[in-house]
Amino acid sequence: MRKVLAIITLVIILLIPTFxxxxxxxxxxxxxxxxxxxxxxxxxxxxxxxxxxxxMVTGILADFRGFDTMFETTVMFLxxxxxxxxxxxxxxxxxxxxxxRNYIKQRPNIGAPRYKTINKDVMITLxxxxxxxxxxxxxxxxxxxxxxxxxxxxxxxxxxxxDVMIVPGxxxxxxxxxxGNALSIGGIGTFIxxxxxxxxMTGGGLCLExxxxxxxxxxxxxxxxxxxxxELGVTICVMATIITILxxxxxxxxxxxxxxxxxxxx
Amino acid sequence: xxxxxxxxxxxxxxxxxxLLLFLGLYGMITCxxxxxxxxxxxxxxxxxxxxxLCLAQKDGGTIPVLFSNLRNAEDYINxxxxxxxxxxxxxxxxxxxxxxxxxxxxxxxxxxxxxxxIIERENK
Amino acid sequence: MPSLFLEAVLLLILIGITLTIxxxxxxxxxxxxxxxxxxxxxFLYIVMGAPDVAFTEAxxxxxSTIYFIMTLKTIRRHTK
Numbered sequence: 001m002r003k004v005l006a007i008i009t010l011v012i013i014l015l016i017p018t019f020x021x022x023x024x025x026x027x028x029x030x031x032x033x034x035x036x037x038x039x040x041x042x043x044x045x046x047x048x049x050x051x052x053x054x055x056m057v058t059g060i061l062a063d064f065r066g067f068d069t070m071f072e073t074t075v076m077f078l079x080x081x082x083x084x085x086x087x088x089x090x091x092x093x094x095x096x097x098x099x100x101r102n103y104i105k106q107r108p109n110i111g112a113p114r115y116k117t118i119n120k121d122v123m124i125t126l127x128x129x130x131x132x133x134x135x136x137x138x139x140x141x142x143x144x145x146x147x148x149x150x151x152x153x154x155x156x157x158x159x160x161x162x163d164v165m166i167v168p169g170x171x172x173x174x175x176x177x178x179x180g181n182a183l184s185i186g187g188i189g190t191f192i193x194x195x196x197x198x199x200x201m202t203g204g205g206l207c208l209e210x211x212x213x214x215x216x217x218x219x220x221x222x223x224x225x226x227x228x229x230x231e232l233g234v235t236i237c238v239m240a241t242i243i244t245i246l247x248x249x250x251x252x253x254x255x256x257x258x259x260x261x262x263x264x265x266x
Numbered sequence: 267x268x269x270x271x272x273x274x275x276x277x278x279x280x281x282x283x284x285l286l287l288f289l290g291l292y293g294m295i296t297c298x299x300x301x302x303x304x305x306x307x308x309x310x311x312x313x314x315x316x317x318x319l320c321l322a323q324k325d326g327g328t329i330p331v332l333f334s335n336l337r338n339a340e341d342y343i344n345x346x347x348x349x350x351x352x353x354x355x356x357x358x359x360x361x362x363x364x365x366x367x368x369x370x371x372x373x374x375x376x377x378x379x380x381x382x383x384i385i386e387r388e389n390k
Numbered sequence: 391m392p393s394l395f396l397e398a399v400l401l402l403i404l405i406g407i408t409l410t411i412x413x414x415x416x417x418x419x420x421x422x423x424x425x426x427x428x429x430x431x432x433f434l435y436i437v438m439g440a441p442d443v444a445f446t447e448a449x450x451x452x453x454s455t456i457y458f459i460m461t462l463k464t465i466r467r468h469t470k
Contacts, residue, residue: 002295002296005295006292006295006296009288009291009292009295010288012288013284013285013288016281016284026321027275028274028275028276028280028320028323028394029323029324029325029394030324031324031325031326031327033321035321035322035344035346035347036321036322036324039346040339040345040346041339043345043346044330044339044342044344044345045337045338045339047345054331055330055331055332055442056330056331056332056342056345057330057345057348057352060346060349061349061352061353065349068353072356072357075357075360076356076360079357079360079361079363079364080360080363082364082367083363083364083367086364086367086368086371087367087370087371145331146331146441146442146445147442147445148352150353150356151445151449154446154449154450154453157453158449158452161453161456241363242359242453245360245363245364245366245367245457246456246457246460248367249363249366249367249457249460249461250460252370252374252464253460253464271394274394274395274398275394278394278398279394279397279398279401282398282401282405285405286401286404286405286408289405289408289409289412292412293408293411293412296412297412298469299417301420301458301461301462302411302412302414302417302420302469305411305420305421305424305458306411306412308424308454309408309411309427312427312431315443316401316434319435319438319440319443320438322438322439322440323438323439327439328439329440329441343439343440348440348442348443351440352443352446355443355446355447355450356446356450359450359453362454362457362458363457366457366458366461369461369465370461370464370465373464373465379465379466
């Protein structure tokens with residue numbers, strides 16, 4: 001069965017260049033092709049005046065198509081919730097903690113670094129604040145240069161992952177989030193996004209119509225404020241989802257580095 | 267434009283991208299290991315993103331960040347597929363996380379992640 | 391456009407990496423090769439003129455690789 005499917009796949013690959021590409025797909029780089037003409041011209045020409053963001057990708061992502069991005073953020077939150085719910089049963093304790101004999105023999109006390117010459121703690125302590133400052137830079141300058149909420153959230157999640165790598169017990173963690181707290185912070189991020197839509201509706205406009213924000217700002221200022229608010233929600237949600245999935249997978253890690261034990265298992 | 271460039275623009279890049287897509291599909295069909303199936307699923311996602319970004323390219327256009335002296339639509343690359351694909355990449359990370367959580371559960375329940383071993387154990 | 395040649399070369403590199411992933415036996419090797427796949431992908435996005443997507447891919451590729459390596463601690467490393 002599997003080989004028949006593989007052969008069918010190969011035949012499809014060989015048939016594609018003869019049939020599919022004769023006039024169906026547009027030539028690459030053609031300025032007059034269908035995807036490059038109708039609505040994207042309108043977006044490019046009016047993005048700066050209407051959304052006050054020189055980076056057009058952020059303008060489309062957060063302003064023209066903000067409703068789309070709201071449910072993408074919800075999908076991220078639901079992915080974290082799904083990972084926690086799938087791994088929510090209690091594992092068999094005897095299966096999880098295998099005494100790693102050789103591992104202990106090489107390192108008399110677990111937790112001490114094996115390589116004394118490289119001090120991982122000091123490096124990470126120096127590195128973490130720089131990463132968080134960079135994440136703040138990416139978040140605040142998302143509408144001027146490259147970046148935005150998704151990237152800032154992912155960089156913050158990477159800072160947490162580096163923080164987890166420190167040997168436990170040496171130093172207090174920069175920020176510690178366990179499974180439930182991380183998940184609820186993801187929900188708060190999604191709620192901030194939805195709250196922006198509700199605020200514009202109380203001002204008398206449609207959902208995510210930033211001109212009607214009830215702060216008494218001008219056109220340009222209100223659009224910048226709205227984009228910053230929803231990107232704050234996206235940042236918090238993405239960061240919390242990364243930490244949630246990391247914690248859910250890390251709760252099941254087995255220490256079976258012992259080759260003797262592995263041979264008995266297999 | 268030389269003839270090779272015309273061929274690449276009309277057929278070549280599309281053919282290589284579709285080859286990548288079907289190689290991912292081939293890997294998902296033939297690999298028995300569930301983790302390699304997940305990696306091949308990620309490769310298929312990357313190929314789909316390539317197709318969208320191929321449609322966005324424009325001759326003589328720069329990246330879609332505003333320059334002070336350029337105002338026309340033909341001076342910039344089409345930013346709409348970029349905005350759509352940016353969220354697709356982030357969501358692909360979420361699906362990878364859920365898939366790995368399912369993988370961990372399968373390993374705990376059946377003791378293996380090879381497809382034929384699991385089918386053998388079910389039929390016993 | 392001269393960048394079409396560069397795109398074709400990078401796509402050929404990606405196809406080679408994909409073949410390595412499909413026929414590899416050691417799962418740790420496969421995961422590390424997938425990390426290099428995401429890096430070449432990031433370079434291809436920059437050549438295509440999408441620096442925002444490239445930035446996202448650079449960060450998300452690292453996170454995905456960390457997830458894969460952490461799952462490798464719970465499962466066996468060698469495949470059939």
